[in-house]
Structures are given as structure tokens and as C-alpha cells.
Amino acid sequence: MIARDIGEVILKVEEISLAFGGVQALSNISFDVREHEVRAIIGPNGAGKSSMLNVINGVYHPQKGSVTFKGEKRTQMDPHKVASQGVARTFQNIALFKGMSVLDNLMTGRTLMMKANLFQQAFYWGAAQREEIKHRERVEEIIDFLEIQSIRKTPVGRLPYGLQKRVELGRALAAEPTLLLLDEPMAGMNVEEKQDMCRFVLDVNEEFGTTIVLIEHDMGVVMDISDRVVVLDYGKKIGDGSPDEVRNNQAVIDAYLGVAH
Amino acid sequence: MFYRENGQYKTSYKADQALFPIVQDRIFIGLVMVIAFIVIPVFASEYLFRAIFIPFLILALAAIGLNLLVGYCGQISLGTGAFMMVGAYAAYNLAIRIPELNLLVVFLLAGFVTTIVGMAFGIPSLRIKGLYLAVATLAAQFFMDWLFSRVKWFTNESSSGAVSVPELQLFGFLWNSPVQKYFLVLCIVALFALIARNLVRSNIGRSWMATRDMDVAAEIIGIRPMYAKLSAFAVSSFFVGVAGALWGFVHLGSWEPAAFDVNRSFTLIFMVIIGGLGSILGSFLGAAFIIFLPIVLNQIPAFFGIPISTATAAHLESMIFGALIIFFLIVEPHGLARLWAIAKEKLRLWPFPH
Numbered sequence: 001m002i003a004r005d006i007g008e009v010i011l012k013v014e015e016i017s018l019a020f021g022g023v024q025a026l027s028n029i030s031f032d033v034r035e036h037e038v039r040a041i042i043g044p045n046g047a048g049k050s051s052m053l054n055v056i057n058g059v060y061h062p063q064k065g066s067v068t069f070k071g072e073k074r075t076q077m078d079p080h081k082v083a084s085q086g087v088a089r090t091f092q093n094i095a096l097f098k099g100m101s102v103l104d105n106l107m108t109g110r111t112l113m114m115k116a117n118l119f120q121q122a123f124y125w126g127a128a129q130r131e132e133i134k135h136r137e138r139v140e141e142i143i144d145f146l147e148i149q150s151i152r153k154t155p156v157g158r159l160p161y162g163l164q165k166r167v168e169l170g171r172a173l174a175a176e177p178t179l180l181l182l183d184e185p186m187a188g189m190n191v192e193e194k195q196d197m198c199r200f201v202l203d204v205n206e207e208f209g210t211t212i213v214l215i216e217h218d219m220g221v222v223m224d225i226s227d228r229v230v231v232l233d234y235g236k237k238i239g240d241g242s243p244d245e246v247r248n249n250q251a252v253i254d255a256y257l258g259v260a261h
Numbered sequence: 262m263f264y265r266e267n268g269q270y271k272t273s274y275k276a277d278q279a280l281f282p283i284v285q286d287r288i289f290i291g292l293v294m295v296i297a298f299i300v301i302p303v304f305a306s307e308y309l310f311r312a313i314f315i316p317f318l319i320l321a322l323a324a325i326g327l328n329l330l331v332g333y334c335g336q337i338s339l340g341t342g343a344f345m346m347v348g349a350y351a352a353y354n355l356a357i358r359i360p361e362l363n364l365l366v367v368f369l370l371a372g373f374v375t376t377i378v379g380m381a382f383g384i385p386s387l388r389i390k391g392l393y394l395a396v397a398t399l400a401a402q403f404f405m406d407w408l409f410s411r412v413k414w415f416t417n418e419s420s421s422g423a424v425s426v427p428e429l430q431l432f433g434f435l436w437n438s439p440v441q442k443y444f445l446v447l448c449i450v451a452l453f454a455l456i457a458r459n460l461v462r463s464n465i466g467r468s469w470m471a472t473r474d475m476d477v478a479a480e481i482i483g484i485r486p487m488y489a490k491l492s493a494f495a496v497s498s499f500f501v502g503v504a505g506a507l508w509g510f511v512h513l514g515s516w517e518p519a520a521f522d523v524n525r526s527f528t529l530i531f532m533v534i535i536g537g538l539g540s541i542l543g544s545f546l547g548a549a550f551i552i553f554l555p556i557v558l559n560q561i562p563a564f565f566g567i568p569i570s571t572a573t574a575a576h577l578e579s580m581i582f583g584a585l586i587i588f589f590l591i592v593e594p595h596g597l598a599r600l601w602a603i604a605k606e607k608l609r610l611w612p613f614p615h
Contacts, residue, residue, distance in 0.1 A: 057481055059477065059480075059481070078480070079477075079480040079481045080480050080481075080483050080484060080485045082481075083480075083482060088481075089481050091478065095475045095477065095478035096474075096475065097470060097471045097474035097475055097479070098474050098475075099470060099473070099474050099539065100467070100470050100471070100474065104467055104470070107464075107467055108467045108468070108471050108479075108482055108484075111464055111467065111468055111471075111482060111483050111484055112482075114464040116463070116464065118460075118465060118492070118496075121459060121460055121463035121464060121465050121466075122456045122459055122460055123456070123459060124462070124463065128463055128464075129275075131464075132278055132463065133274045133275055133278065136274045136277075137274065171482065172482075175482060175483065
């Protein structure tokens with residue numbers, strides 16, 4: 001792996017507790033993410049991984065604890081504000097805009113950078129037109145990067161699963177995030193598709209310097225591409241460290257393989 | 262064979278993002294414009310203008326407005342009739358209270374008044390979705406019915422809310438012949454259709470569609486749900502308000518609140534669904550379907566000289582009309598606009614097999 005300059009802590013999660021009614025989804029979770037690193041969150045089903053991403057994203061508001069991103073500490077924040085700080089995200093179950101073309105989905109990712117007002121847009125005039133073209137150029141670069149040129153005008157609802165996952169990554173990249181959250185980007189893919197996706201994730205990390213937090217079930221992938229790994233089980237953190245440390249952690253092995261009683 | 266983009270190379274994003282990037286589409290729209298602006302005024306009779314073309318254009322405008330809200334932003338509204346009513350009465354009040362105002366300004370201001378009312382009734386959309394929102398917007402219908410039949414100030418002290426407007430005067434001319442009215446409405450509708458088309462291919466249109474397709478993901482990408490939904494209500498109400506003002510001033514001339522009852526709302530929803538949700542062209546097709554078809558059906562027995570009573574003809578008309586609606590929705594649930602798109606797709610190859 002190419003050596004990158006892993007920087008300072010960019011995201012810090014402190015003592016997060018989240019409950020839905022009587023179900024304790026997360027209890028007292030703390031970890032940090034450094035700039036430019038690939039940080040994986042793993043754990044068995046129902047461990048609270050996706051809930052953790054939703055907390056970072058602002059979709060869920062934890063009862064206790066705080067999230068510090070780029071030095072700014074918060075307990076509650078709306079998702080669109082989090083987005084404006086430079087956090088983008090993909091979903092476990094693809095959450096693309098199905099009625100729109102690939103191009104429009106990616107252009108939507110640039111919505112925060114669009115400044116033309118309603119009247120300029122109504123007449124497609126001046127700033128509105130210049131902006132559309134300027135952002136189209138950037139979006140085309142992402143289309144080239146993800147090798148999806150041939151489907152740019154296809155409605156995403158018609159695309160196969162693997163390509164939809166790729167488009168979703170593209171939409172997140174279009175926002176030019178500093179922190180990219182990937183929720184099972186390789187779920188349900190065959191080996192080749194997984195290899196492609198790994199390549200894209202690593203390229204994003206290296207070329208754009210994007211910090212990546214990723215949830216993944218494929219241990220081979222996780223151990224290969226991540227710098228550090230957090231392990232959750234039943235909403236608790238049971239392991240944290242480099243892939244090798246985590247691999248040899250007894251609590252982690254027990255959680256995955258079960259313990260003899 | 263007849264509709265294909267092969268060989269039409271684009272060398273800039275500007276060309277690729279043009280309103281009608283394909284030559285055949287430009288020709289088609291040019292033909293439609295020629296027919297609308299030249300052929301129809303030359304050949305159509307006064308009855309056709311009064312009974313068909315003027316109401317068709319105005320309701321198409323309202324349908325575009327509703328389509329922006331329902332088809333593009335996914336927020337169901339059953340209050341369209343009420344918003345048309347607001348537009349009509351707002352224009353009436355402006356016109357009689359400030360007589361020196363240009364009529365076009367009156368229509369635009371009526372649109373802005375409706376925008377404010379529409380946004381107020383759109384606030385529930387921030388918390389509720391789908392059918393529940395539909396019921397909440399129905400409240401607008403009942404409230405406006407009450408407001409304009411009970412509060413005398415809005416109707417200039419007339420009983421039961423019936424009002425009538427003086428003849429249309431614009432730029433010092435009297436616009437009272439059907440052809441003149443038709444031109445007035447046609448210009449306004451063409452301009453508004455262009456605006457609608459521009460909006461839906463711009464950032465705001467994408468944020469509406471994103472909210473419609475997957476609201477959580479839209480918010481995570483940075484779209485403020487409040488802004489997206491309320492702007493859709495605002496723009497939609499503006500269109501509907503202007504349509505309401507035109508309906509009152511140009512088509513009816515005198516009206517009462519019952520002219521904009523809940524049936525009007527339903528008719529517009531049907532136009533949007535039959536025409537095609539999320540399509541500007543569909544709004545026109547849907548309006549055409551709902552307006553032309555009953556009239557055509559009505560003429561058929563007389564045309565073939567079949568001796569049936571007018572009452573029977575009217576009943577048959579309703580039955581066949583209902584059956585046709587069901588037929589079209591089964592054949593193509595996505596509306597006439599989708600049928601049109603499929604036809605264009607077929608024309609790429611037709612008449613050759615490959």
C-alpha cells in the first residue's frame with residue numbers, strides 16, 4: 001500500500017449512547033478517525049454499525065455523547081448541516097434517486113455548491129447556466145473516474161445492482177467530501193465487482209485524500225484496505241486497532257465465532 | 262429511423278444540456294408552435310376558442326403547476342381548486358381596487374398572493390407525507406370555499422361570493438374577441454411552460470426530484486427538506502394562482518366560489534396522473550385528454566347520424582370516458598407522456614426490424 005500522510009484526528013466520537021425505546025443500540029462508544037485514513041467498522045449483524053454512521057451523519061440524535069468533526073463539537077445537528085461540513089455517505093440499501101438519470105444523481109451531489117437563485121434558474125440564464133456547465137465538467141471527471149460513461153443518461157432504476165452501488169459512490173464523491181462514510185459498499189457483489197469497488201475506494205483515498213469510514217462484512221476486504229478497525233458487538237466497542245491487532249483480539253474472535261459455554 | 266440522435270455530435274456541455282438536444286425534438290416543438298400560433302388562429306371557429314382551446318390552455322397551466330408539486334416533488338395536493346380560487350379572487354380584488362394596474366401585473370401579483378397561501382398550506386408537508394398530506398391539503402379547499410362565500414370584503418360585498426370582471430383591457434386595447442384572448446393565454450402558458458421546464462432541469466428541480474425519490478438521502482447530500490418542499494409548494498401555487506386568475510378573467514368573466522370546488526381539484530389531479538407524473542408535456546396531454554375527449558365523444562353520435570336522445574348521449578359519454586381513463590391507466594400507468602416516450606423509442610428503428 002502506498003504510504004499516505006495520516007494526519008491529525010479529524011473525527012472524534014465520544015461516549016455515544018443511543019437507544020430506541022428499550023433497545024440500546026449503542027452504549028458508550030468512543031473512537032477517533034484520523035485525516036486521510038481508511039477506518040473500518042465491523043461487527044456481527046445488529047451490532048450497531050449503521051446506527052453509528054447515522055449518528056455521525058446527524059440522522060440519529062444520540063441521548064448521550066458528542067461528535068467532534070474538524071474541531072467542531074456537536075451533540076445534535078441536522079443531516080444537511082453535516083453535509084455542508086463536508087461529510088458524504090452511501091447507504092447499505094441503495095438510496096439513489098431512482099427516477100433520475102445517473103448524471104442528475106451526480107449533479108444532485110453538488111447541490112451545496114450551486115448558488116444561482118430561483119429566477120436565474122427559471123430562465124436558465126446567467127449564473128444558472130454557467131453553474132450547470134461548470135459542475136457538469138466536474139461531474140464528468142467523476143464519471144470518468146468510476147468508468148460509468150456509457151450509462152450517464154440512463155435512469156438509475158434500470159441499472160444492475162453493482163452499477164447502482166458505483167453510482168451511489170459517485171454521488172457521494174460529487175460533493176467533494178473530506179469525510180466519506182461507506183455503508184457496506186461491497187455487499188452483494190461478486191469477486192470482480194468487489195475488486196473494482198476496492199480499487200475505487202483506495203483510489204479515492206489516495207488521489208483525493210478523502211478520509212474514509214467504512215462498514216464491511218467481507219473480512220478479507222477489511223483487513224486489506226483499512227488502516228485501523230473498530231469492532232462493535234451488541235452496541236458495545238469490543239476492539240479497536242490495526243487489522244492485525246483486531247484479528248488476534250480474543251473478544252473479537254469470540255464475537256464472530258461464538259464462545260463455548 | 263425517424264427519431265434518432267445518431268450523427269448529432271455535441272462538442273460542448275452547453276449543447277448537450279440544451280433544452281431540446283435532439284434535432285427532431287426541435288422540429289416537433291417548432292411545428293407545435295406554428296400550429297398553435299398560426300394554424301389554429303387562422304382556421305378555428307369562435308366556438309372552438311371559447312369551448313376548447315382557451316380552457317385547455319389555462320387548465321394545462323394549472324396542471325403544470327400541480328405536476329411540479331405532485332410529479333416532481335412527490336407532495337400530493339388536493340387543494341388545487343382552492344389555490345385557483347385564491348388566484349382568481351386575488352386578481353379580482355387587485356383589479357377593482359387598483360384599476361390603473363396593468364392586467365399582466367395583476368395576474369402576476371395574484372400568482373404571488375397564491376404563492377404565500379400555498380406555502381402556508383404546504384407547511385404540514387414538513388411533517389406528514391402521502392395520503393395524509395393529501396387530506397391536509399383538502400383543508401385548503403374547504404377553508405377557501407368558506408372564506409370567499411362568507412367574508413364579504415374579498416368579494417366586494419356581493420352576495421354568495423359571485424363576482425364579475427370588466428372586459429379585458431391591456432396596453433390600452435380591448436381584448437374581447439376569442440382570438441385575442443387565445444393569444445393572450447397562449448403567450449402566458451408558453452412562457453410558463455418554458456419556465457417550468459427550466460426549473461426542473463436546474464438545481465431546484467433536482468432537489469425536488471431527490472426529495473420525491475428518497476428524502477433521507479436527499480437530506481444527507483445537503484438538500485434542506487424544508488426548502489425543497491416549500492419551494493415546490495411556492496412555485497406550484499404561483500402557476501396555479503396565475504391559472505386561476507386567467508380562468509376567472511379570460512375564460513369565465515364572472516364566477517362564484519363553486520367554480521373552483523373540489524371537483525376542479527380532482528380534475529386537475531386526474532389530468533396530471535393521466536398525462537404523466539413528472540412530465541411537462543404530460544400536463545398538456547392530460548389536460549387535452551380530459552377536455553377534448555368528452556367533446557369528441559359528444560359529437561360522435563351526431564356525426565354518424567345515430568338517433569339517440571341528448572340524455573342518453575350524455576350518459577354514454579360519461580361511461581365511455583370513465584372506461585377510457587381505466588383503459589389508459591392499465592395500458593400505461595405512467596401516463597400519456599410515457600406512451601409518447603415509448604413511441605419515440607420505437608421510432609428509432611421503425612419501420613426496420615433491426
